[in-house]
Amino acid sequence: MWDYSDKVKEYFFNPKNVGVLADANAIGEVGAIACGDALKLMLKIDPVTQVIADARFQTFGCGSAIASSSAVTEMIIGKSIDDALKITNADIADFLGGLPPEKMHCSVMGYEALQAAIAKYRGEEWEDDHEEGALICKCFGVDAGVIERAVRINKLTTPEQVTFYTKAGGGCLTCFEQVEELLARVNADMVEEGTIAAAQAYRVGSVDPRSLKAKPRVNGAANGAVKSPGVAPNGKTAAPKQVPPRPTTAADTGGKLTLLQKIKLIEGAVEELRPYLRQDGGDCELVDVDGNSVTVKLSGACIGCQMASVTIAGVQERLVQKLGLPLRVIPVR
Amino acid sequence: MVQRAKIPMKPVYFDNNATTRVDARVVEAMLPFFTEQFGNPSSMHAFGADVSAAVNCARGELQSLLGAEHDHEIVFTSGGTESDNAAILSALEANPRRREIVTSAVEHPAVLALCAWLEKNKGVRVHVIPVDAKGRLDLDAYAAALSDRVAIVSIMWANNETGTIFPVCQLADKAKAVGALFHTDAVQAVGKIPMDLKSTAIDMLSLSGHKLHAPKGIGALYVRRGVRFRPQMKGGHQERGRRAGTENTPGIIALGKAAALATVSVAQVNTRVRGLRDRLEQGLVRRIGHCFVTGDPENRLANTANVAFEYIEGEGILLLLNKEGIAASSGSACTSGSLESSHVLRAMNVPYTAAHGAIRFSLSRDSTDDEVDHVLAVMPDIVDKLRGISPFWSKEGAPQAFDPAYA
Numbered sequence: 001m002w003d004y005s006d007k008v009k010e011y012f013f014n015p016k017n018v019g020v021l022a023d024a025n026a027i028g029e030v031g032a033i034a035c036g037d038a039l040k041l042m043l044k045i046d047p048v049t050q051v052i053a054d055a056r057f058q059t060f061g062c063g064s065a066i067a068s069s070s071a072v073t074e075m076i077i078g079k080s081i082d083d084a085l086k087i088t089n090a091d092i093a094d095f096l097g098g099l100p101p102e103k104m105h106c107s108v109m110g111y112e113a114l115q116a117a118i119a120k121y122r123g124e125e126w127e128d129d130h131e132e133g134a135l136i137c138k139c140f141g142v143d144a145g146v147i148e149r150a151v152r153i154n155k156l157t158t159p160e161q162v163t164f165y166t167k168a169g170g171g172c173l174t175c176f177e178q179v180e181e182l183l184a185r186v187n188a189d190m191v192e193e194g195t196i197a198a199a200q201a202y203r204v205g206s207v208d209p210r211s212l213k214a215k216p217r218v219n220g221a222a223n224g225a226v227k228s229p230g231v232a233p234n235g236k237t238a239a240p241k242q243v244p245p246r247p248t249t250a251a252d253t254g255g256k257l258t259l260l261q262k263i264k265l266i267e268g269a270v271e272e273l274r275p276y277l278r279q280d281g282g283d284c285e286l287v288d289v290d291g292n293s294v295t296v297k298l299s300g301a302c303i304g305c306q307m308a309s310v311t312i313a314g315v316q317e318r319l320v321q322k323l324g325l326p327l328r329v330i331p332v333r
Numbered sequence: 334m335v336q337r338a339k340i341p342m343k344p345v346y347f348d349n350n351a352t353t354r355v356d357a358r359v360v361e362a363m364l365p366f367f368t369e370q371f372g373n374p375s376s377m378h379a380f381g382a383d384v385s386a387a388v389n390c391a392r393g394e395l396q397s398l399l400g401a402e403h404d405h406e407i408v409f410t411s412g413g414t415e416s417d418n419a420a421i422l423s424a425l426e427a428n429p430r431r432r433e434i435v436t437s438a439v440e441h442p443a444v445l446a447l448c449a450w451l452e453k454n455k456g457v458r459v460h461v462i463p464v465d466a467k468g469r470l471d472l473d474a475y476a477a478a479l480s481d482r483v484a485i486v487s488i489m490w491a492n493n494e495t496g497t498i499f500p501v502c503q504l505a506d507k508a509k510a511v512g513a514l515f516h517t518d519a520v521q522a523v524g525k526i527p528m529d530l531k532s533t534a535i536d537m538l539s540l541s542g543h544k545l546h547a548p549k550g551i552g553a554l555y556v557r558r559g560v561r562f563r564p565q566m567k568g569g570h571q572e573r574g575r576r577a578g579t580e581n582t583p584g585i586i587a588l589g590k591a592a593a594l595a596t597v598s599v600a601q602v603n604t605r606v607r608g609l610r611d612r613l614e615q616g617l618v619r620r621i622g623h624c625f626v627t628g629d630p631e632n633r634l635a636n637t638a639n640v641a642f643e644y645i646e647g648e649g650i651l652l653l654l655n656k657e658g659i660a661a662s663s664g665s666a667c668t669s670g671s672l673e674s675s676h677v678l679r680a681m682n683v684p685y686t687a688a689h690g691a692i693r694f695s696l697s698r699d700s701t702d703d704e705v706d707h708v709l710a711v712m713p714d715i716v717d718k719l720r721g722i723s724p725f726w727s728k729e730g731a732p733q734a735f736d737p738a739y740a
Contacts (some may be wrong), residue, residue, distance in 0.1 A: 014653060018722050032683040033725055036646060040724040058724035060689075062648035066722060 004063065005097030011067035016074055021056035028117030028126075030109055037061030037106070039069050041113035045081060052076050052084055057113075064096075072110040073094045081118050094281055099103055101141025122308065128246070136178050139171025144182055151186045155201050159207050160185060160204040169212075171310075176209040263289050269322045270296065273315060284315065287332055294319060294329045345659040345704040348694035349544075350521060350637060351495050355587070356546040361478070361546070362590035366583040374580055375571065384582050390591020395553060398540065398592040400529030400577065403558055408575045409585050412552035413520040414443040416539030417487070419554055419565050419576070420516040421447055422535075424485035424569065427561035431513070433458040435626035437470055437499070438680035441518055444487050445676070462488075467629040468497035468681050476507065483513040489524035490538075494664050494677040494693055495628030496637030498526065506535035520544055520552075524595035525634050536560045542584065546697075547591035551584030598698045607635035608694050609705050613694060615639040616709040621716050627683055627691060636696040639664075641678075641687035642712050644726045645719040650692055653715040659708055664691045 004012075004051070024042035037060060037279030044054040055073035059066045063168030071092055076084040089107040093099045099107055119126035148163040150156060159179050163169045169179045187201035257265070270286045277284050278300075287295040296306055296315065308331065316329035346354065366387070372380030374388050387528035389404065394405040410416045421434065421444070436448055438461050451457040463471050469489070479486070486508040491498045505515040516537040522528070523538075524545035530538065535620065538559065542551040556562050556575065568577025614626055623643040642650065647663030654661055664675025678688045720726040 009652075012649070013656065015722065029724075033644075033689070036689050058722060060644065060723045060725050061646050063652045065646070254645060297376060 002064070002100050002103065004067075005265040007095075007097040008064055008067045008099065010098065011070045012063040013024070015066055015070040017054075017056045017070060017077075019058065020058050021054060022214060024056070026114035026117040026121035028115070028120065030112045031061070032114055033060060037065045037109060039109050039113045041069070041072065041110075042116050043076070043117050043121070046094070050081050052079055061106065061109075062103070064099055065106040065109060067096055068092055068099070068106040069113070072114055076114065081121070085118055086116060087114065100166070101138055102135055104141045105143075134298035136182065137166075137171065137175045140167040142166050142168035144297070147179065147182055148186050150182055150193075152190065153192070155196055155303050156183065157187060157196065157202050159209075160212065165211075173209055173212065176212075177204075180204050180207070257323075257325075259289075262325075264321060265323055266294055266327075270315070273318060276312070284311075290326050292325065294327050295332050296329055297332050334518045336516060343658070345707055346606060346697040347694040347696055347700070347704070347708065348660045348662050349700075350693065351662055352543045352549065353546045353697055354699060355543075355548050356447065356594055357409045357548055358594060359587045359590045359664070363583040363587040366586050371580075374582060375668075388580060388582060388585050388590075391585045394589040394592040394596075398523065398528070398596050399540075399555055401555055402530055402531040405573060406530075406555055406558055408554045408556055408572045410552045410554050410576055410579060411550055411581070412543070413441070413518065413539050413541035416541075416552050416554035417441070417516075417518050418442040419487055420537040420539060420556075421451075421487055422565050423561075423563040424514045424516070425451070425455075426563040428514070428561045431482055432456070433460065433478075433480070433482045433484065435460045435462065435475070435483055435486040435488075435508075437462045437464065437488050439464055439492050439494075439497075439677045440487065440489055441493060444489070444518055447488055448487075458482075459671070463681050466499075466681055466683070467676070468492060468495045468627070469629050469632075470499050473501035475504065479507060479511045479513065481511055481556060483508070483511060483531045485514040485516055485709055487516045487518065490519035491526065491634045492628070492677060493521045494637045494675060495681075496521070496523070496634035496695075497628045498632045498634065501535060505536070509534040521634060521637075524591075524599060526546075527599050527603075530555060530557075542588040542591060545591050545595050547588045548584060551581055551588045551730065553588065569704070601698050603635045606700060609702065610638050610694075610696055613696075613705045613708060614640065616705070617712055619706075620709065624690075624716070625687070626716060627681065636700075638694045638696075640692055640694070641683060642690040642692065642716050643687045644723050645690045645716065647690050649689065649690055649719045649722075650715055653718065654692075654708075655709070657707070657711045657715075659711070661694050662687070663693065686735050712740055 021042035021044060024044055025047075026043040026045050026162060028041040029039070039061070040058045042056045043052050045051070046053050057073055059069040072087075075087060075092065089104065090109040092107040092110045094105060096107075097204040116126045133148070135141065135143050136147060145191055147162060147166050147168050151162065154161070154165055156162055156165060159169060159176065162179055162183055169176055181204055183202045184204045187196065190196045191198045191201045191220050266289055267286050274284060282298065282300040284299070285297050287297050289295070296312075298311065312329050312331050316327060319327050319329065370387065372378070372382075372384045374381055374385035376382075392407045392409075393403045395407050399407075401407065408419075410419065424436075434457055436444055436446055436453065436459065448457075448461075450457045452459045455457050462474050465471065486504065486730075488499055488501060488504055490501050500519045501515075508515040514536045515534060516539070517535055518529075519538045520541045521544060523540040536557045538551050538555040540555075543549040562575055564575050564577065566577045569579070571577055571580055589615075589664060617638075617640050618624060618626065620705065621642065624640055627639045627641050628637075651661060651663055664678050675688070675691070677693055683691065
């Protein structure tokens, strides 16, 4: 059975705003019965204020599809259509307290129906960029469509780059061979299309996945460097909070630091990290510094996140870089 | 953290094709083999000899359940998947000049995934025999695929999703006529269908303990006397050199006991349990419109009911059933980790309006009348609730016009 959050269960067992909205003036329909899920989102938009006065839905699909649809209606009622358009599928998943990676497409369906409804209301053509394909990376919920697009747009030619751009393969590495095969296939197509040279194209087997784990990572965005927290494939989805790339001017720590200097530096570094964590709905504050042990408190979306240990490892890596000292970051509740 | 659904009555476990409860008598029989009877059956001393005798006794029980001619035709393994792999790989290795396999479109992944791998990596040609809308094997296609190039035929005895039974004895005769080995994955059939292997042409048969009230992690492969066998697990001399590795003695004792119990209960499954299943199935179809039974109603496992409910998706049904304390399963895409809908229902061309809403109820000798009543009482409301949410359903019962943006 899927590990659904309590909020997903609540929205599935007692969905809000179900049914037909008789006086709807914007309707978004996505999915198909053959695919196993479909959503009809009906909105009543005030033509003067451009505010969504009411929303209803009808969904054919699994529990999380029904919960995501209901969540969308709850999120948009009372919002202007401009604000509603800013809602992403990740916002829908967050609203529900996270979705298993295999179920993220349910939030995408909600997002697409909303985009389609508003586009239709405005008389615009809506093009879906629906990602299709098998789920490759179960740690971070990345499917084949996302990887293929990233490889094509960014002309990626190594599995490591794929991890940097999509996170796929950044966790347990059991999907490495699938990533590798997909990359080789897409690269071969790209050679044929003339977008990359034949010599650049990736060939299966030319990277040893064991070296990916061992290599110290300078690029903060690579989660592959960090010990995998052993995510269950059906665990709650939650990407690790991305630690930003190393700043161009690393703090010059000079010689020996006084305790106060050290604390101030650590504090500064933690403060610099917080905006990035907040972007993903999390937060982190400095609690204590004792010798080389730095105690921090994670909060918000970081709580209960299976990727929290990856985040902590990223924070630690960042502090070590900044201070040039062997520090250990310890999370407290 | 995880909030358990409130269970109003004793839970109803109707998912016995997934796994069964270990019988209390089986647990009792196996426990001493963790403690006093811990010996290695290969040892010379009394600790070993006693266990060795018990293992052979278990082998004898399984022999009688299967109707095998000799007890040494039973090779204990870790379960159905290992047995399937061992049978097919052995057949190819022992018959190097034959490079083809015949199987069906509705086999378990333990067979289908192996065949796909052999096709991709070993250049083996695989004939996948299609089924009709009731899940019955296309016998003409089967006959056409057989030739002296076929090393092994692997066709399941009964399908796990629909319960449809294949005429394996007949199929085995035809395979024998072209000199091919015949293997059957009988994981779902053993203990539910009376068997007498010695009177058939079946060469190999796979079974799994946990489908017949023994624990997980134990199974067996029947290998007819005289069939050339090449062990896949290399090592010690255990199981007459056909499956190396120290025996899982508690598991083997458990499987022996479970086999002894099944020899008796197989009649009950085909009478009392069949009656429960029929009442459940007919009750559902009568009370709920726009639903139908999948599989071959004439030729099915007595414990399995697979009912497809139109215009709704299976996972929602399972979640709502779970809330009522009822465990069943679904071939729908959304309940499997893979996001692919059931290959069995797809092979049967079940209309897509219903395939996603197919629910399998699989009963066992533990099932009762009260449990059937409880399911019949809650299912109509569950289906109504989900149809009320579905954009494909209208109050009149006919599907409403709904044509979404992409397919």
